[in-house]
Amino acid sequence: MAHDDDDDASQGDDLNELLRRLLGGGTDGGQLDPELLSRLSGMNIDPATLQQMMTQMQAAFAGGEEATWEMASRQALQIAGQSDLAVSSAQRSDLDQAFSLANLWLGEATTVPELAQPGGAITRARWVELTLPVWRELAEPVSGSIADAMTAALVEQTGEEFGEVAQGAGRLMRTVGGSLFATQLGQVVGRLSMEVVSGGDVGIPLLPAGHAAILPQNFADFGAGLEIPDDQLALATATRELAHARLFRHAKWLRLDVIAQIGEFARGIRIDVSALEDVASRFDPSSPDELRQLLESGALIPPRSDQQNAALSRLEDVLATVEGWVEVVTADATARLPHADRIAEVVRRRRAVGGPAEKALGSLVGLELRPRRAREAASMWRAITDAVGVAARDALWDYPDLMPTSADIDDPSTLIARLQADAAGTAPEPDEFDDALRQLLAEESGDAPRAAGTDDERDDDPTGTADGGRPV
Template identity: 40%
Template sequence: MSQVPPPPGNGQSWEDMLRSVLGDGADEVLAEMRARGIDPSTLGGAADPMMMQQALAQVQRLLSEPGTGPVNADVAHDIARQFAVAEGGDPSLTGGQARAVTDALSVAELWLDVVTDLPPAGGGSRAWSRSEWVEATLPAWNALAAPVAASVSDALATVLHDQLPDGVEDGVPLPGMPSGVLAGLGGIDPAQMMRRLGSAVFGMQVGQAAGTLSREVFGATDIGVPLLHDSQTVLLPTNVAAFAEGLDAPLDEVRLFLALRESAHARLFTHVHWLRAHLLGLVEQYAHGITIDLSALESQMQDIDLADPDALRRALSGGVFGLQNTEAQRETLLRLETVLALVEGWVDEVTATAALPHLPHAVPLREMMRRRRAAGGPAEQTFSTLVGLELRPRRSRDAAKLFAIVTREGGPEARDAVWAHPDLLPGTADLDDPSGYLGRRAALAAEHADVDAAIEEILGEE
């Protein structure tokens, strides 16, 4: 196998480095990245020489090792760890920082006990570094991105396989690939190689996204989708302190407010037993429904001579990988956006209720978090890039209003009872008209009761 090229000079980009390693064969990888809305020239700006050398060593290694699925977890892990420590590093946590976090999370649980009947998550509290956050959440990111990665890679491999000239499958490498890069491949199927390259590209993207996000998040629940398999509550002291520096509120207040949000999320995901599976199922359903326009891709490549790498490059850069949203996907997306808004709205309302008696800056902190969510911060951008979902967090303000109305009219018990069953969840019409939700819910509950009674009557007659 060829050696990794020497570190690039100042300003050399990811695209430059991919081309220096893969030659004309980089066009396929770059086309796939651009088709997913990923501009290689903006992947972290100018490439850090050491980071790029390590990343591309991983890409080269893929060409001589068995594939590891739609998203290469090893590449994702290495890239994520590197980005987690970039731009200021990832300082080790002190004992004082860890105690401050666990104390804040403990206090948050006490305050939440007063305002909701949902009990604590019970998984323990932790202070994490950015690297620890990456290690714990990366499996979830890989799983979320896998359906999209598989769709794109399979489309490339299918079309490439159909267009192969005689003899290529017997060991001739793809045209344009430098021989040194492919040394030792033997008779690898070029379609399989495309899957490996696609796996590497998505691994790099997932790794960069998770690593970058680790410098922005406050805990394990910022994105509104459960990223952990257990019920831990987590804060990242380094990020919390950085966020507090630009605010008028003291660090202790900011930490307590964020601890309330983290603990409220954890209670909801733990004790509304169907919610985690429901959310992740909607994400998976949407991602699996993504289709690649194979007819357009085949049309572009129908008369292509694969011995002409420039012709192949032009065919793969024609925008044929556009993701097609079906009507079913649009419906799934709307349901997912609504549930995510409800999660955020419930947490917003419960956190505010718990914080107001204790934190002098509770109101401005609440508004700061609302604006951060409405602006579509790094969490939303990352989710959109990896899964193809455009979320609309503005609906969380409508959801918070709905929960406030329910609380005013029925008390905290009525507010928490909204989560009793997925079929009774508020829909988009309820977010448009929160004041009418309770009446519509009562009618729907009565309808369900009539159906249940009819079923019981039928079963009783049998």
Template identity: 45%
Template sequence: MSSNPSDHGDTPQDPLSEMLARLFGGGQAGGIDPQELAKAAGLPSDPNAMAMIFQQVQAMFSAPSEGPVNWQLAKDNARRVAAAGGDPSVTPGQAKEVDEALHVAQMWLDPVTDFPSTTSLGRAWSRAEWVEATMDSWRRLTEPVAVSISQALSNAITTQMPEEMKSMMGGASSMLANMGGAMFGIQLGQAVGALSREVLSSTDIGLPLAEGTMALLPANVTAFGEGLDVPDAEVRLYLAVREAAHARLFAHAPWLAPHLFGIIESYARGIHIDMSKIEDVARDIDPANPESIQEALAGGVFQPERTPAQAAALERLETALALVEGWVDEVTAAATSNLPSAEALREMIRRRRASGGPAEHTFASLVGLELRPRRLRDASALWALLREERGIDGRDAIWQHPDLMPTSEDLDDPAGFGKRRELLDASDSDVDAALRRLLEGGFNEPPADEAADGSSSADASGDATEPGEDPGEDEPGSDGGGKAGPAA
């Protein structure tokens, strides 16, 4: 009989590898109850679904990964959650209805915005198709957070591990390094999958998650319209106008999408994980006691802490999202004024976007970031006022450059935006004029008003020379006396 208890006739495993295998369901005895771990991590408790998830986690631990997070695991879990309870494929009839609604939406938008129609493709998506189309954007938005969490967990456990245990790790080192990323991937998939059951379109959260595409999700649109006492066609058309308005805005303000993603990425790069908290938890975890790990997960040990810089970034993001959603809200209201139910639908969308759904809250708790335009109504009022003051062209021209955009101060006082903008423009004009004179050497010349009347400050003091005088000779009336002699 082998002296190594982990040797069952196959290749012996080191103790840590065997412990981790048992931890994630690979052993017959001991280990964590998958349903209890799922409950602690906020995951579905269905035994079959959790068995499949843990099989993928084990596969990730035993195979090389592209990085600290297995994004395939995240996407597979998102698709699984999206399909929970049914995710019917889009029928040809539904695809035709969405296509027609988007075409009508484009025509209705033409008179109310200066932005022309785009070449964006129109699509009708199932929830799984939304997951597939948007997963790259979710990866871009969350990868810095995932990396921070994975590294923090790995460093904390490694630091607390005895030296003799480190020497026994062997092939388990990669599993240890990816443990935090695996948990993050599972949770991200859960959040994205839940969102797929709530979103109505590709831009429903205010970001162009599927660039170059307009899309509605017929199943979710139908669920949204239930109980509204509004014809399905009107609901679909109103949402199509909103989707087409988003598409026009992002297409004709090409700086906008990178600007929004840049704020989010800046926020994510500043994610700070409380290492001392993780180290304290890692010190108290007993691998033989599943409850200790469950308590660590349930205690929010991986919850990122918000720094002052991140709070400022979050305020910029909320203002930017409010401006996007406020413009879309104002333009959609103008385009759908002939719909009997337009005002009721507008109010429902406003409340929905301002409060966020359950899945949005799940995502916010995962990365510490809320994608909600809290000041949507203020922004909508600002854009409406600008349309009255400047017309449609003048209102939409503000989207030409980020420096022209209203600020949170403008949302506080929409009526004062024009005056503040005039003062800012005047200040910028003065700076530009001064810079131009400096570059042209103009500061060596007398100001234009002085040159025009032939006087200068030097004339007033009597220090300037008259034309034809030799500056090296004394002036008339001086002690030197005499007139200037003839030119040589």
């Protein structure tokens, strides 16, 4: 028994030394002692495989979290650049003209202010550079879940006798898990750069606020075979892109709300540790295809929880509300184009189906950014426009508590009646006594937010949800 204890202690010392050298670099130029590795054979670890794995990990993960995302950026840029073409002067001129005319047409179709800078043409690589900060923000919660799962698997598989060692390697495991995920995300974003036509093509605000752009190379692929004149297609695409960018630039709270809701969904993701352990048991660092396929297939992400389904439903309603407004405004602005209806239908179908890279992104983060209720939302916006006009319709984006709800998408009649009453000056005045009584009762029960609904609070809360938020 004593002999076994000595062996366990020796093996623990060996693993401690291995981790010390891996994390600290050791004193021998980062090389790991093969004899040290061979002594770990009693743990059912192949020394040659472990040597290769640790060497790769040490080189790849030495830079920490920032280096991990730099790796993702390089991966995405490499894929985007493989077939990327520079924007020609003719392409840039044609799209500049399309954006200029689209801007004038939008002035007739919406009261949402125009952008401070005009839209323009960008390359695939430039799209990657501009959008990666948002991709990182969306992906970090999932990356953290993968890292936590890897740490838990390490603690479980090494046993209690190596608990302290495994816990000490937690930081490394977080880096490893994050790096695996970030690399895969880089590949998906790189492939997505070869599919998206414009900045708002995915439906979420990926470009910096106030930016509108079209990727000429992808635009040419999009128009191939449609038998629609390029100038009409460019005008419709530019109008749609500007409408999307204008809305998110005007309703600053909207961008924060969409990102926050995606983050809420992603934070609820839990990784299937058993699937991860199964792959880890036969993982070959020189052939990472299985792990890549596992990540990309979404097999590590179990079925959604009830909480996630609720978050997804709220997010889909918001995205559909945005998509519906953009569709209606674009249709009104481009009504003079002979092929406007056909172009709108092509865009609608394309958004509904999504491309291969977008589907891979859905598998990777467990979320497909499809505006499933876009048609219903567009019908709502059309009814509102016909009933109260453009100005009253667009005023609904001024504050988050004015934005249409899911119930309004189902049946906008109540919202329209309220807007018409407001316009006619016949809306009932709020009962100040009842409002004060409800506020007092809420404060006594501890349910009321501090200074809810005050102007000062809205100034301090850019999302406009300091009053507890309003379900959308």
